[in-house]
Amino acid sequence: MAVPGTRQPPDLIHLLTQAERLLGRRLAAILNAEGCSLDAWRVITLLADGTGHHMTEVAEHAFLPPGTLTKLMDQLADDGLVYRRVDDIDRRRIRAYLTPRGRGLHRQLSRQVEAGMSRLLTASGEQDLLKDLLTRLVDSLAHPPASRSEPAAERVG
Incomplete structure (x- = not known):
């Protein structure tokens, strides 16, 4: 139990959350000056590699649910920054790309x-x-180690 008046060191989750929020604000200030949102920036940075990406991948990278991503992609397309094409291999999927303006x-x-x-x-x-x-x-959070399935070692008595 903490002694009143003493400051406890912040835990890792709190530090990561605080850093993400402060960094997001700083980045948003830079982007907003150019009329770009943080969500749009995440999409643009992924598409900047020029290879084209499926909407599922874009949604995961931008941390957006599919409906929100669709609205954002529509806006980016209306602004002439992105375009979407049917995938050549899987015609059911759509790939997104940056335009020259993007x-x-x-x-x-x-x-x-x-x-x-x-x-x-x-x-x-x-x-x-x-x-x-x-x-x-x-990486360690995305791919946790496999759970141990071996039986517990027998005790030697």
């Missing part, structure tokens, strides 16, 4: 985001270390 917006915003984010961790290697640690955390 690629230009991505290049422009990437420079601004990079400049804004580079000021956060200035010591040599801090950003790389943080990315590595967060990647390892996400």
Whole structure:
């Protein structure tokens, strides 16, 4: 039990949540100046690789439910930033791509985001270390180790 007046160190979940919210606000301020939302930025950054992505993959990357993604994709298409095509292999699926205008917006915003984010961790290697640690955390949470199915060892008496 904590002694009144003493400060407990924050737990990992609280720190991660706080960092995500503060970083989201900072990123949103950069993006909003150019008329781009954080959700739209997540979509644009995924599509920037030029390979085209299925809507399911885009929804997962942007952390959006399908209905919300559809509305966002419609808006991005209306703004001339993305286009959608039927997949050549599986005609039931749709792939999304950036238009030339979308690629230009991505290049422009990437420079601004990079400049804004580079000021956060200035010591040599801090950003790389943080990315590595967060990647390892996400990977371990996304792919937990298999549960042990072996029977408990018998006691020797």
